[in-house]
Structures are given as C-alpha cells and as structure tokens.
Amino acid sequence: MNRQAGGVVLIFLLAGILLISGCFEKENTGTPVSNESPEAGKGDENMNIQNIKVFSNAFAANGSIPVKYTCNGTNVNPPLEFEGIPEEAESLVLIVDDPDAPMKTFTHWIVWNIEPVAKIEEDSIPGVEGMNDFKKIGYGGPCPPSGTHRYFFRVYALDRQLDLKAGAGRKDLEKGMIGHIIAEGELMGKYSKK
Known part of the structure; x- marks a missing residue:
C-alpha cells in the first residue's frame, strides 16, 4: 500500500x-425523565434533599386517624406540625393520598404555596388548593370502601412559589415541583370504616 x-x-x-x-x-x-412524580427528574443537583419531621397531635405515626377527619365524621383536615423546614424554603406543598385504593393511588388533598410554617391548623386552608380525586377542590378525608387503608400526609419544601391556579390537578402540581424540592417528609395514618 x-x-x-x-x-x-x-x-x-x-x-x-x-x-x-x-x-x-x-x-x-x-431523553428527559418522565414528569410522573416529584421524585422523577430530581437530578444530581438535588441529591441532598433534607428531611422534614411530620407529626400530628391528633394521631400517632402509623396510628389510627380519628373519625372526625374522615368522610364518616366532620371531614376536616387534621392538624399537622413540621420540624426541619430549611431556612431557604420559599413555600411548602402538601399531598395527602391513599395508595391502597382499589384502582390507583387516590389523592385526597393537594395544597401548594403554603407559607414555610411549623404548623397547619385543623380545618384550615393553608395555601392554594387543587382538585382531589373526589373531583372537588379542597380536603376530602379518608373514606375506604372496605378494609384498612394507609393515608400519607406528605410535605415538600420548595425553593420557590408555584405559578399554578387554584383547582389544578396533581400532575400539574408535581410537574411544577420537579427540580425545586429541597426537603420532604411524611406522616402515615390508617383508617378503616366501622
């Protein structure tokens, strides 16, 4: 050659x-990560998500949720308290759901642009409320068709306020949260109809 x-x-x-x-x-x-949940697409920059302790004086973690806060009672939200909200938090998001619902995880309450405070009062509207799976805006308490269900009260601290209109759905809320979660925590309670 x-x-x-x-x-x-x-x-x-x-x-x-x-x-x-x-x-x-x-x-x-x-390709971009799916926007299915706030957990998706956090990326390496948010690997240091801090922990928020969530508790209530109405029920203990893994304990029974009193009837008052369910569809069998007065159907008002229970009081919640938080420890460990980062100083840089601009707002909180609260998502309450039931993963034991028959068809899919059932959303009972979504609220955003909550002031980064240490407490949410019983029977209150702490921020902007969205559409739950009862097709209503606001809180819809535990109401299992049968058996004992778990109800998760999840709080997320964000580094910004969300530009969402009242009545928005969970998917839109979770999409807006992606990349902005700086801390999170949860409280789980159980309820079964008598």
Missing part, C-alpha cells in the same frame, strides 16, 4: 472513531 492510500485509510479510520464516539456521547444524554 502506498503512502497516499495509507493516509486516506487513516483519515477514514479517525473519522469513523470520532463518529462512533459522538454517537455514544449523544446516547448518554438520554
């Missing part, structure tokens, strides 16, 4: 290597 032909082969070989490495690099960027 003469020198000129060898040079051409070398150029093609180098071009091929660059093309292949470019493909691999492109492949690693991937």
